[in-house]
Amino acid sequence: MIEASFVTQYGIRLRETDMQWDEFCTLLSGIMPKTPLGQVVSIRSEEDKETLKTFNDHQRKIRQDWRSKQARLRTEEENELMMKKLEHMFEKAFG
Template structure:
């Protein structure tokens, strides 16, 4: 989803980029529009407005439920910090 969103918004094919810094990747990722695949998914997962939720498709409701269920069973905060650090290192290695 990240790759398709970068292509959609910026015209960048991440799998063909050899020299993007972590700082640039991070800045571009933070600027992803709600109109991209990733942006739409984030909106579905984060939506709390009951009126908007009523208009969700069955697929959108299923994704939101799956996400909320996975978040409810997540690891504790200290483990989450460690996992986030690992994820950042992985992206930094991939785009440094």
């Protein structure tokens, strides 16, 4: 998807082009919504209820898969935070 987006927007074939990492990052951050990657990012980040109503099944799946993944990540982060608090509590209690 990244490769297709670079070809679409910049005409650059990443596998055939030598590029510094910082240049790649700069170009990647400028990817527009009309590219394959830009479309997915737009779908994932959409919050407007009226726009969400117009999503087709494929767009809904992209958005739901992303939201599910993000929810799992938050849960893992919350678990890590809780474990750190618990460790700190035991350190205080038992030296």
